[in-house]
Amino acid sequence: MLFRQLFDKESSTYTYLIASGVGREAVIIDPVKTQASAYLGLIEQLDLKLVRAIDTHTHADHVTALGDLRDATGCMTLMGEYTRAECVSDHVSEGETVDVDGVHLKALFTPGHTDESFSFLLDGAGEREDAVFTGDVLLIRGSGRTDFQGGDAYKSYDSIVNKLFTLGDQTFVYPAHDYKGFTVSTIAEERRFNPRLAGKSAEQYAQIMRNLDLPNPKMMDVAVPANLACGQA
Numbered sequence: 078m079l080f081r082q083l084f085d086k087e088s089s090t091y092t093y094l095i096a097s098g099v100g101r102e103a104v105i106i107d108p109v110k111t112q113a114s115a116y117l118g119l120i121e122q123l124d125l126k127l128v129r130a131i132d133t134h135t136h137a138d139h140v141t142a143l144g145d146l147r148d149a150t151g152c153m154t155l156m157g158e159y160t161r162a163e164c165v166s167d168h169v170s171e172g173e174t175v176d177v178d179g180v181h182l183k184a185l186f187t188p189g190h191t192d193e194s195f196s197f198l199l200d201g202a203g204e205r206e207d208a209v210f211t212g213d214v215l216l217i218r219g220s221g222r223t224d225f226q227g228g229d230a231y232k233s234y235d236s237i238v239n240k241l242f243t244l245g246d247q248t249f250v251y252p253a254h255d256y257k258g259f260t261v262s263t264i265a266e267e268r269r270f271n272p273r274l275a276g277k278s279a280e281q282y283a284q285i286m287r288n289l290d291l292p293n294p295k296m297m298d299v300a301v302p303a304n305l306a307c308g309q310a
């Protein structure tokens with residue numbers, strides 16, 4: 078399997094490019110608009126054909142590259158069924174699988190950070206452990222804020238504890254962001270060491286989230302409307 082974790086320094090966003098091998102069809106998850114030409118260069122070098130671009134949710138901290146990648150490659154743009162982005166051509170619901178030339182991604186509805194967030198579980202197909210792309214719902218030793226865009230701490234807790242934490246222990250966790258330099262974790266690790274969740278009740282988690290008191294993201298007023306138009310508003 079061809080698997081690339083790409084990083085946008087400006088927004089600390091991770092983007093994932095996945096294909097079953099060089100020369101095959103590919104899917105990209107959570108691409109950033111300012112990095113679009115870098116992705117296209119890599120896609121060309123690896124002789125890939127981009128057929129799907131996915132956003133896990135409507136991002137508030139960077140502008141998505143979905144629209145630009147669709148224009149450049151003709152790929153389908155995809156989000157979960159509850160997105161308000163009308164520019165997206167393809168939608169998935171809970172349990173549905175996105176198949177791209179031997180790559181299988183199962184859609185998991187994981188609201189909480191936003192009310193329309195999905196995670197995507199990559200089937201390792203016996204070649205590697207499964208991996209879950211959690212967007213901002215579950216981060217490494219943290220979790221995405223729940224105070225805007227229909228966020229809800231109780232839903233976040235439920236998505237993480239009752240859905241993501243039921244995945245296999247060794248499932249890799251690949252979030253959409255990291256601010257400390259961590260690149261990957263596992264479900265077992267997060268279940269045990271995530272300070273917001275390990276041994277915490279839903280009420281305790283909600284209290285932690287309430288007390289975060291975060292400023293709005295710098296780009297929020299630009300990014301959210303832009304992303305409802307696939308980054309082309």
Ligand SMILES: [Fe+2]
Binds near residue numbers: 134135137138213
């Ligand atoms: Fe987000």
